[in-house]
Amino acid sequence: xxxxxxxxxxxxxxxxxxxxxxxxxxxxxxxxxxxxxxxxxxxxxxxxxxxxxxxxxxxxxxxxxxxxxxxxxxxxxxxxxxxxxxxxxxxxxxxxxxxxxxxxxxxxxxxxxxxxxxxxxxxxxxxxxxxxxxxxxxxxxxxxxxxxxxxxxxxxxxxxxxxxxxxxxxxxxxxxxxxxxxxxxxxxxxxxxxxxxxxxxxxxxxxxxxxxxxxxxxxxxxxxxxxxxxxxxxxxxxxxxxxxxxxxxxxxxxxxxxxxxxxxxxxxxxxxxxxxxxxxxxxxxxxxxxxxxxxxxxxxxxxxxxxxxxxxx
Amino acid sequence: xxxxxxxxxxxxxxxxxxxxxxxxxxxxxxxxxxxxxxxxxxxxxxxxxxxxxxxxxxxxxxxxxxxxxxxxxxxxxxxxxxxxxxxxxxxxxxxxxxxxxxxxxxxxxxxxxxxxxxxxxxxxxxxxxxxxxxxxxxxxxxxxxxxxxxxxxxxxxxxxxxxxxxxxxxxxxxxxxxxxxxxxxxxxxxxxxxxxxxxxxxxxxxxxxxxxxxxxxxxxxxxxxxxxxxxxxxxxxxxxxxxxxxxxxxxxxxxxxxxxxxxxxxxxxxxxxxxxxxxxxxxxxxxxxxxxxxxxxxxxxxxxxxxxxxxxxxxxxxxxxxxxxxxxxxxxx
Amino acid sequence: xxxxxxxxxxxxxxxxxxxxxxxxxxxxxxxxxxxxxxxxxxxxxxxxxxxxxxxxxxxxxxxxxxxxxxxxxxxxxxxxxxxxxxxxxxxxxxxxxxxxxxxxxxxxxxxxxxxxxxxxxxxxxxxxxxxxxxxxxxxxxxxxxxxxxxxxxxxxxxxxxxxxxxxxxxxxxxxxxxxxxxxxxxxxxxxxxxxxxxxxxxxxxxxxxxxxxxxxxxxxxxxxxxxxxxxxxxxxxxxxxxxxxxxxxxxxxxxxxxxxxxxxxxxxxxxxxxxxxxxxxxxxxxxxxxxxxxxxxxxxxxxxxxxxxxxxxxxxx
Numbered sequence: 001x002x003x004x005x006x007x008x009x010x011x012x013x014x015x016x017x018x019x020x021x022x023x024x025x026x027x028x029x030x031x032x033x034x035x036x037x038x039x040x041x042x043x044x045x046x047x048x049x050x051x052x053x054x055x056x057x058x059x060x061x062x063x064x065x066x067x068x069x070x071x072x073x074x075x076x077x078x079x080x081x082x083x084x085x086x087x088x089x090x091x092x093x094x095x096x097x098x099x100x101x102x103x104x105x106x107x108x109x110x111x112x113x114x115x116x117x118x119x120x121x122x123x124x125x126x127x128x129x130x131x132x133x134x135x136x137x138x139x140x141x142x143x144x145x146x147x148x149x150x151x152x153x154x155x156x157x158x159x160x161x162x163x164x165x166x167x168x169x170x171x172x173x174x175x176x177x178x179x180x181x182x183x184x185x186x187x188x189x190x191x192x193x194x195x196x197x198x199x200x201x202x203x204x205x206x207x208x209x210x211x212x213x214x215x216x217x218x219x220x221x222x223x224x225x226x227x228x229x230x231x232x233x234x235x236x237x238x239x240x241x242x243x244x245x246x247x248x249x250x251x252x253x254x255x256x257x258x259x260x261x262x263x264x265x266x267x268x269x270x271x272x273x274x275x276x277x278x279x280x281x282x283x284x285x286x287x288x289x290x291x292x293x294x295x296x297x298x299x300x301x302x303x304x305x306x307x308x309x310x311x312x313x
Numbered sequence: 314x315x316x317x318x319x320x321x322x323x324x325x326x327x328x329x330x331x332x333x334x335x336x337x338x339x340x341x342x343x344x345x346x347x348x349x350x351x352x353x354x355x356x357x358x359x360x361x362x363x364x365x366x367x368x369x370x371x372x373x374x375x376x377x378x379x380x381x382x383x384x385x386x387x388x389x390x391x392x393x394x395x396x397x398x399x400x401x402x403x404x405x406x407x408x409x410x411x412x413x414x415x416x417x418x419x420x421x422x423x424x425x426x427x428x429x430x431x432x433x434x435x436x437x438x439x440x441x442x443x444x445x446x447x448x449x450x451x452x453x454x455x456x457x458x459x460x461x462x463x464x465x466x467x468x469x470x471x472x473x474x475x476x477x478x479x480x481x482x483x484x485x486x487x488x489x490x491x492x493x494x495x496x497x498x499x500x501x502x503x504x505x506x507x508x509x510x511x512x513x514x515x516x517x518x519x520x521x522x523x524x525x526x527x528x529x530x531x532x533x534x535x536x537x538x539x540x541x542x543x544x545x546x547x548x549x550x551x552x553x554x555x556x557x558x559x560x561x562x563x564x565x566x567x568x569x570x571x572x573x574x575x576x577x578x579x580x581x582x583x584x585x586x587x588x589x590x591x592x593x594x595x596x597x598x599x600x601x602x603x604x605x606x607x608x609x610x611x612x613x614x615x616x617x618x619x620x621x622x623x624x625x626x627x628x629x630x631x632x633x634x635x636x637x638x639x640x641x642x643x644x645x646x
Numbered sequence: 647x648x649x650x651x652x653x654x655x656x657x658x659x660x661x662x663x664x665x666x667x668x669x670x671x672x673x674x675x676x677x678x679x680x681x682x683x684x685x686x687x688x689x690x691x692x693x694x695x696x697x698x699x700x701x702x703x704x705x706x707x708x709x710x711x712x713x714x715x716x717x718x719x720x721x722x723x724x725x726x727x728x729x730x731x732x733x734x735x736x737x738x739x740x741x742x743x744x745x746x747x748x749x750x751x752x753x754x755x756x757x758x759x760x761x762x763x764x765x766x767x768x769x770x771x772x773x774x775x776x777x778x779x780x781x782x783x784x785x786x787x788x789x790x791x792x793x794x795x796x797x798x799x800x801x802x803x804x805x806x807x808x809x810x811x812x813x814x815x816x817x818x819x820x821x822x823x824x825x826x827x828x829x830x831x832x833x834x835x836x837x838x839x840x841x842x843x844x845x846x847x848x849x850x851x852x853x854x855x856x857x858x859x860x861x862x863x864x865x866x867x868x869x870x871x872x873x874x875x876x877x878x879x880x881x882x883x884x885x886x887x888x889x890x891x892x893x894x895x896x897x898x899x900x901x902x903x904x905x906x907x908x909x910x911x912x913x914x915x916x917x918x919x920x921x922x923x924x925x926x927x928x929x930x931x932x933x934x935x936x937x938x939x940x941x942x943x944x945x946x947x948x949x950x951x952x953x954x955x956x957x958x959x960x961x962x963x
Contacts, residue, residue, distance in 0.1 A: 203742040203743075204737045204738070204739055204742045204743035205742060205743050205744055205745045205746075207698075207703055207735075207737070207743075208735070208737060208743050208744075208803070208806065209745070209756070210703055211701065211703060211730065211734060211735050211807075212730065212734075212756060212757035212760060212806065212809070212810070213726075213727050213730040213731070213757070213760055213761065214756070214760060215760075218760070223745050226745075226747045227745070227746060227747060362825035362826065362827065363796075363825050505688035505689055505852065506688065506852065506854075506893060506896040506897055507688065507892055507893060507896045507911055508688075509896065509898075510895075510896035510898075510908065510910055511910055511911070513898070514908075514910055532825065532826065533898065534826075534900045535897065535898030535899055535900050536898045538898060538899065538900050538901075538902060539898040539899075540898075558902065559902060562900060562902050563902065572827065573826055573827065574900070575830075576826050576827050576829065576830035577826055577830075577855065577900065578830075578833070578855040578856050578858060578859035578860075579855065579859075579900075579901075580854065580855050580858060580882070580897065580899055580901070581899075581901060583879075584859070586834055586837065587830040587833055587834055587859070588830065589827055589828070589829075589830035589831040589834060590827035590830070591831075593795055593797070593828075594825075
């Protein structure tokens with residue numbers, strides 16, 4: 001091949017960089033799974049101690065939800081009017097509620113509902129948001145206009161009102177509540193994705209993809225979307241906490257998951273009548289809602305930093 | 314301006330300045346023992362590649378390095394004999410506006426978009442000279458005329474100005490208080506050549522008229538040749554060669570300076586192939602011992618790995634290279 | 647030598663809220679096979695848009711582009727695909743021209759994967775060969791763009807452009823973002839590749855010394871129009887259009903004994919939106935007169951030297 005010159009230059013350079021192994025650009029050389037993007041993100045995440053604490057709390061709560069039967073000392077449905085509204089004691093760690101049910105057991109079982117409603121509602125909301133955002137960003141023109149105007153309409157309705165409307169339509173079961181909660185986060189995600197896509201689209205690598213005859217679909221899914229994921233992941237993790245809060249709000253209004261299911265929001269809602277005589281009915285589930293919201297927000301913060309390319313080495 | 318003309322002699326003397334950035338258990342040695350002198354009325358060009366430490370030197374002189382992560386680890390910065398590093402932090406703003414000012418690279422972001430251009434120029438004057446608003450406005454209009462913008466644009470907003478005009482405004486703001494030293498960090502890199510020519514011409518004229526000193530930071534040797542008297546070539550945080558324009562451009566001594574001149578396509582000579590400098594600038598977190606350029610140098614010897622000498626060729630032309638020291642005498646000549 | 651690219655009255659207008667932006671306005675020239683056409687001008691003169699319009703990253707508004715004598719402004723999808731392989735582009739900013747989520751190897755492989763012209767084994771061989779040819783060490787193949795320096799990133803961009811064996815490459819300011827010492831490495835690489843693969847370049851840049859070094863012919867653009875076009879050395883020896891003269895004189899030279907007179911113009915570029923007919927440089931031109939308000943034609947003033955200026959004969963007596 002008549003490319004001696006290039007070759008010579010390359011070899012020269014290589015010899016040179018071998019010689020001085022400290023050249024920092026050569027660090028990216030041998031690559032195992034440890035050099036993968038995912039590992040890097042995890043490593044940076046691990047550096048953020050506060051976020052790791054958040055993650056540990058979430059893992060503990062998930063384990064609690066899974067092994068609720070083993071952990072809970074009592075049946076969460078067992079009514080015992082003789083021991084109603086008892087304060088925390090050795091027998092009932094968090095006390096008992098108005099029907100004499102063990103609050104600790106109810107919170108342990110409630111983790112199942114509260115956590116899953118948070119995750120499912122955010123997941124559905126984020127996925128639909130990605131779908132609409134991608135459609136808007138991909139087609140542009142009137143499709144984009146229509147989607148954005150629908151978003152405007154949805155966002156002009158107060159969140160809680162929207163949830164009430166949707167749960168009126170779907171009813172008040174677990175799934176219906178998840179649906180109601182997911183709807184109002186769709187416009188936010190849609191706009192977030194569209195905005196990110198707009199800036200990613202302007203980058204030259206998208207034009208480069210077009211120049212090598214990439215189909216529009218492939219440009220979208222291979223080149224644009226993966227570069228838009230960071231803010232979405234963060235908004236997703238932040239949303240989980242918010243969904244649990246809103247779900248508590250709905251239960252409080254008597255629209256979400258209802259008695260006797262021990263959803264934390266529903267527990268707060270039921271306990272409010274005894275606020276003066278037995279505040280622990282509200283305090284303990286409230287504490288757990290706060291804990292989950294806090295943990296997810298911490299994890300969200302940590303993820304945002306870990307995914308920020310500027311913090312990459 | 315008459316009294317400005319009387320000023321002469323040494324204005325700035327930077328001695329053995331060292332700066333490092335410390336972050337995530339890593340130490341980036343950005344500036345390593347930089348020394349140079351600058352007289353009133355002189356223009357000094359600092360040239361070097363991205364990350365060589367030119368901007369850090371400038372910011373260290375102004376003491377606007379963010380601390381942390383930046384740490385001044387040694388040296389002196391003497392302005393008219395007064396060490397700026399000993400000046401208490403609350404006195405620095407006075408020095409910054411009135412004695413030294415700085416022009417940054419990007420004129421698009423250097424101006425406040427919601428304030429009138431005239432107001433922005435007058436602001437500095439009001440703050441530093443403690444004069445009345447009307448007086449400050451009068452002075453601002455004068456300066457605007459000096460940088461070649463007509464007075465009637467005084468009440469316009471930055472978005473009504475083109476790139477070159479904005480950079481003129483930025484320079485006007487920097488000159489508002491008649492500083493003795495103007496530091497310009499790549500002032501024309503964001504501008505087109507014909508506009509660059511206009512701005513450089515104007516800056517040079519003003520600097521000579523006011524007899525102030527100028528430090529021009531750039532990566533463009535051509536710009537230095539056109540507008541500076543002295544030049545310092547910066548590599549890996551060191552000034553590896555320093556001298557007058559004529560000394561450095563006509564008889565470059567350091568292998569790096571020579572290499573750069575060979576790597577730039579010429580406007581008058583025909584060469585078939587350029588001779589690039591091989592390799593890459595060193596990692597500032599892990600600088601080689603001895604001569605920082607040795608790993609890329611054609612003339613390196615074992616000695617270069619241990620130490621580097623500064624050789625003085627007389628008339629202020631100096632160069633950090635072992636090639637010219639006694640025991641190495643015949644090495645590269 | 648055969649003409650590879652012929653442009654005939656090529657126009658590219660962008661609709662804006664204030665009117666049509668004349669990015670490329672009536673450009674006519676040829677590029678011969680195996681040569682380099684340098685396109686120079688200041689930012690906003692339409693030089694990048696011209697390059698992108700030729701290789702169909704933008705749809706042209708009017709006019710024709712002939713590739714080996716065939717009009718490619720109206721082509722079917724399959725023909726377009728074929729053309730994309732023949733015509734490639736190297737971008738200015740090596741930071742944004744590579745997908746940050748793709749490794750070096752994936753980036754170079756992508757065009758070949760899309761074309762279905764090669765088997766998987768062939769693709770692997772070609773990736774290695776391409777990396778070798780542009781001077782990226784094999785150990786780097788799994789690296790992500792942010793782990794590479796600017797020069798190496800630009801080499802990856804060049805390898806990607808070469809992957810489908812193109813004949814014509816638009817180099818859109820490929821070295822403007824690089825430091826001088828790296829710039830020379832990339833320029834040498836581009837020269838070697840041109841010689842070895844008989845490539846035809848259109849080299850878009852604002853750097854006159856780079857364009858002088860690489861080009862066979864140079865075309866000077868001002869606000870979407872070609873004002874002067876001729877053989878490269880000639881334009882530096884004898885610039886004829888007043889704008890070319892201004893442009894050349896504005897370049898700060900490293901030659902201290904350079905006695906060229908500096909011509910400093912007044913004013914800056916006017917708006918390319920709905921421009922008035924007539925010479926677009928007239929507003930800044932020292933020689934502008936009544937006649938300059940008429941549309942200008944590119945005319946052959948000397949053999950092979952075309953200039954669009956109605957006063958050219960008076961001025962260059």
